[in-house]
Each structure stands twice: as structure tokens, then as C-alpha cells.
Amino acid sequence: MTIERNPTRSVRIGTIAVGAGHPIAVQSMTATKTQDVAATAAQANALYEAGAGVVRIAVDSPKDAEALAEIRKLTKANLAVDLQENFRLAELVAPHVNKIRYNPGHLYHHQKDRPWQEKVEFIINQAKAHDCAIRIGVNCGSVDPAKKEKYDADDSITPMLESALEHCAFVDSLGFDRYVVSLKDSDPSKVVDVNRRFAEARPDIPLHLGVTEAGLPPDGIIKTRIAFEQLIGTGIGDTVRVSLTVPNNRKPEEIAAGQGILDDIAAGRVRSVVQLNPNELNIISCPSCSRVENEAFVELAADVKEMTRYAQQYAITIAVMGCRVNGPGETDDADLGLWCGPKVVNLKRGPESIGAFGYDEILPQLKKELDQLISQR
Numbered sequence: 001m002t003i004e005r006n007p008t009r010s011v012r013i014g015t016i017a018v019g020a021g022h023p024i025a026v027q028s029m030t031a032t033k034t035q036d037v038a039a040t041a042a043q044a045n046a047l048y049e050a051g052a053g054v055v056r057i058a059v060d061s062p063k064d065a066e067a068l069a070e071i072r073k074l075t076k077a078n079l080a081v082d083l084q085e086n087f088r089l090a091e092l093v094a095p096h097v098n099k100i101r102y103n104p105g106h107l108y109h110h111q112k113d114r115p116w117q118e119k120v121e122f123i124i125n126q127a128k129a130h131d132c133a134i135r136i137g138v139n140c141g142s143v144d145p146a147k148k149e150k151y152d153a154d155d156s157i158t159p160m161l162e163s164a165l166e167h168c169a170f171v172d173s174l175g176f177d178r179y180v181v182s183l184k185d186s187d188p189s190k191v192v193d194v195n196r197r198f199a200e201a202r203p204d205i206p207l208h209l210g211v212t213e214a215g216l217p218p219d220g221i222i223k224t225r226i227a228f229e230q231l232i233g234t235g236i237g238d239t240v241r242v243s244l245t246v247p248n249n250r251k252p253e254e255i256a257a258g259q260g261i262l263d264d265i266a267a268g269r270v271r272s273v274v275q276l277n278p279n280e281l282n283i284i285s286c287p288s289c290s291r292v293e294n295e296a297f298v299e300l301a302a303d304v305k306e307m308t309r310y311a312q313q314y315a316i317t318i319a320v321m322g323c324r325v326n327g328p329g330e331t332d333d334a335d336l337g338l339w340c341g342p343k344v345v346n347l348k349r350g351p352e353s354i355g356a357f358g359y360d361e362i363l364p365q366l367k368k369e370l371d372q373l374i375s376q377r
């Protein structure tokens with residue numbers, strides 16, 4: 001089956017290019033501690049060997065940036081860096097990477113008195129000076145609060161779209177066009193909607209597709225497949241990531257899963273009839289990254305899935321996140337949320353915090369909450 005791809009422009013990222021009919025690149029992200037140079041370089045190399053077009057690394061501090069400089073020497077992988085609130089780190093990381101991802105929703109917490117435009121201009125200037133591409137990465141769990149306020153609480157997509165378009169227009173005004181955009185949600189149908197709307201508004205900009213916090217395989221692969229089939233099957237999408245909650249030694253499975261989905265779509269082996277059942281228990285969990293606060297996280301996500309099987313027939317969403325950076329925000333929309341600290345797991349009911357419990361206490365606490373929720377249905 002020949003799929004006519006959208007006429008996006010070409011964006012070079014190190015040795016590869018995305019958009020403009022280039023093959024759809026599959027990406028992944030390291031989950032080792034960034035400052036563990038040997039382990040992170042080994043994981044970047046394992047992902048590269050598995051076929052990763054780009055490997056992303058989280059950098060949260062100048063020390064992480066120092067480690068990144070060492071990692072750069074030990075791998076041939078095209079490297080991207082994920083910046084969170086500290087936009088100034090762009091200056092330290094740009095010399096060592098091929099792409100910088102920033103999240104518009106994270107530019108509001110740090111140096112609040114400075115307008116976001118100044119921060120974006122700083123990042124773009126670093127990218128220009130060091131031959132880097134940019135990803136404007138909008139995520140459902142961290143949308144610009146001003147955009148969210150403008151729309152009804154049940155419309156989570158329009159604020160994401162508006163934020164992405166606003167940043168594109170601003171980056172364009174800086175004379176920089178070497179960027180891609182991502183709009184990720186944990187719900188595949190929202191990923192489809194928001195990316196379709198974006199592609200209609202800005203057909204020139206390459207899209208990086210992904211279902212965030214897709215969770216444990218095989219469910220995480222199924223959720224991602226649902227979104228990719230509907231988007232890539234209609235020409236939308238230039239690079240992809242499959243986010244899976246797997247232990248560090250299994251990270252290359254993200255590449256294999258992404259390549260497998262792309263091969264199936266190209267061969268016409270689509271299963272678009274597959275839809276998530278909205279009346280069933282939905283567990284979302286982050287893929288983990290260097291920010292994960294306790295390595296027991298992946299096991300915890302698997303234990304949550306196992307323990308909650310009895311509630312399969314209830315339309316309840318449980319989110320399990322690995323750290324404090326994205327955990328508190330990205331659990332807000334779930335019925336029950338868990339986010340990991342080094343020693344305790346924080347439990348939430350929607351946006352409300354219930355308390356923090358040891359790793360050996362959390363499952364019974366979660367069960368108590370889940371039973372209560374079921375009794376109210």
C-alpha cells in the first residue's frame with residue numbers, strides 16, 4: 001500500500017532528516033541516570049543498534065550537561081535532549097546534541113517574570129549557533145495554564161493545539177524553520193484528533209507522533225498502534241516514538257515496536273477496527289527516563305496492572321508515573337494516580353492528594369481507593 005505522506009518540509013537531525021518524504025524515523029529515550037555516563041552511553045548505543053534514528057536524553061542540571069558531553073564521545077547515535085523548566089541549560093547542551101526538545105507548558109514555572117518569548121528566543125539562538133533542530137513538544141499533562149483557562153475543562157485538545165500553533169508562529173518570526181512539533185496525550189483518540197487538526201492548520205511542519213504514558217507492553221503497543229494507524233495511514237507523521245514501561249535492559253523494544261507498526265502500516269496490515277474499550281479499566285504509565293526516582297517503578301507499574309485485574313469491567317483510569325517532574329501534573333486527570341518519590345509513592349484521587357505510602361504499602365492503599373470508587377459506580 002502506498003501512503004501519500006503530507007508535504008511537510010525537511011528537517012535535518014544530525015545524520016538523518018525527517019519530513020518531506022524521508023523514511024519515518026523511530027526514536028526512543030534513555031532511562032538510565034544521565035550522570036551514569038557508561039550506562040547511558042551503553043543504552044544510547046543499544047537503541048542506535050536497534051535502529052533508533054534519534055536517541056533522547058533528559059538533562060536537568062549542569063552536571064547532567066557535563067555527562068552529556070562525555071556521552072556524546074561514546075556514541076554515534078543522533079542525540080536529542082529534553083529540557084524541562086530550566087531553559088538556560090540549552091546553552092550547555094546545544095554543543096553536544098543534534099536536537100533540543102522544549103515543552104511550551106514548562107516555560108511558565110522557572111523565572112516567572114520573564115515572558116516565554118524571551119526563553120524560546122534563547123533556546124532558538126542556541127540551536128542556530130550549534131546546528132541543532134528543535135522539537136516543540138506539547139504534552140497533555142503540562143499545557144500552558146492560560147490556554148487551558150480559555151476552554152471548557154472537557155476540551156483538553158484545543159489548548160494544546162493553540163499552544164503549539166502559537167509557538168510555531170513565534171519560532172517562524174525568529175527566522176527558524178528547522179523544527180518539528182509533537183502533540184502527545186495518553187488517549188490515542190485525542191492524539192489522532194489533535195494531530196489531524198494541527199496537520200490541517202500547518203501542513204508544512206513535520207510531526208513527531210507518540211501516545212504518552214502508553215504503559216506496559218502489550219497494551220502500550222496496542223494504544224500506540226491505534227493512533228499511528230489512523231494518522232500515518234492518512235499521511236500524517238514524520239517520526240515516531242512508542243513509549244513503553246519496560247526495564248532498562250528492554251528499552252530497544254520501543255524501537256522494535258515502532259518499526260513493527262510502521263512495517264505493518266506500509267504493508268497494509270492495519271487493524272483499525274481495534275479501539276480501546278472506553279468502558280474498561282485503563283492503566284497509563286510513563287516509559288521512565290533518567291528522572292525516575294526509584295528503580296522499583298517499572299515493577300510497581302506491573303504490580304498495579306496485576307492487582308487491578310479484578311476491576312477490568314469498570315471505566316476507571318489509573319496513572320502510574322515515575323517522578324516528581326511530570327508525576328503530579330500528569331496524574332491530575334486520572335481517577336486514581338500514583339507518582340513515585342525515592343522512598344514513597346504519592347497517591348491521588350483525581351487532582352486531590354491522599355497521602356504518601358511506602359513501596360510495600362501502596363498496593364493495599366490503592367486497592368482500598370479502587371474498591372471505594374467501584375462501590376460508587
Ligand code: SF4
Nearest residue numbers: 286288289292322323
Ligand atoms: Fe521520566 Fe518522570 Fe516522565 Fe516518567 S514521569 S518519563 S520518570 S519525566
